[in-house]
């Protein structure tokens with residue numbers, strides 16, 4: 001069965017935040033002044049269990065979900081995540097992937113691959129230790145993330161995508177060095193425009209380095225040409241090195257919004273559903289699941305929610321929307 005929203009968009013991708021906790025305090029995502037020692041994270045019993053998650057994934061898969069991304073918070077800080085991967089990887093035809101900061105990949109990559117994970121996306125914002133540490137704000141060195149990426153490659157979790165969020169004045173000097181470093185490795189580096197997710201990161205339009213500027217800066221030193229999308233609605237625009245050194249991608253969520261192709265549903269760690277990354281309120285799936293609803297009732301809830309969907313926040317972004325009390329990315333999942 002396939003469901004479409006009010007703008008004719010099918011439900012295809014499910015992003016699951018498996019925990020709201022993270023071992024980094026990236027200044028643009030979980031700033032310490034908000035997510036400090038006193039911050040009240042979710043209690044264990046509030047989190048959807050692996051069994052509950054598997055059930056939800058099976059129901060959504062029957063409604064048209066083809067791809068599931070495990071995220072967070074930092075998904076690898078959720079204990080025994082490989083057990084969930086093992087449960088989800090048995091669902092036929094489901095494309096399963098994971099986004100991580102890479103800090104625990106050296107310990108976890110093999111177990112994840114053995115459990116059936118095929119590929120990963122690793123976030124890395126700079127190769128310069130001083131810049132990276134200023135961004136993650138927990139003194140975490142670049143070398144350990146690079147080692148995590150190597151561990152993922154050794155475990156066969158390929159292709160590896162590397163995500164770099166670019167914030168002007170913070171890490172924009174790292175754009176070209178990152179491109180140079182990952183060129184020719186087979187890993188696909190993708191640059192993400194800094195977004196106004198949540199309401200704690202103090203976002204300003206001036207902080208955004210546009211996808212166009214990012215490509216211009218790389219092209220000046222490492223000539224690029226546009227490449228065709230891999231599939232309709234691909235979020236990242238692809239660019240190829242003219243000398244055959246591979247490709248980079250840019251995710252222009254601010255300057256070239258792609259809401260009309262957005263097929264993503266998001267599930268927070270405590271079982272709230274969101275139909276937009278920039279949503280201000282969720283829909284309580286956990287109450288339904290824990291209240292004894294049947295699979296058919298859950299499916300009905302999901303298709304009716306999706307059928308009412310008309311979100312297109314990024315296309316409507318303005319000074320007024322930026323000030324909305326949007327849900328934090330660490331909670332809803334990136």
Ligand code: SAM
Pocket residue numbers: 022028029071072073074075099100101102122123163164165192193194195196197201329330333334
């Ligand atoms: N902890 C994992 C990680 O670091 O990849 C998964 C969760 S994290 C919220 C997912 C992605 O969102 C990361 O690549 C992160 O850099 C990105 N992100 C967080 N805040 C962002 C913002 N304000 N604008 C753009 N990307 C952001």
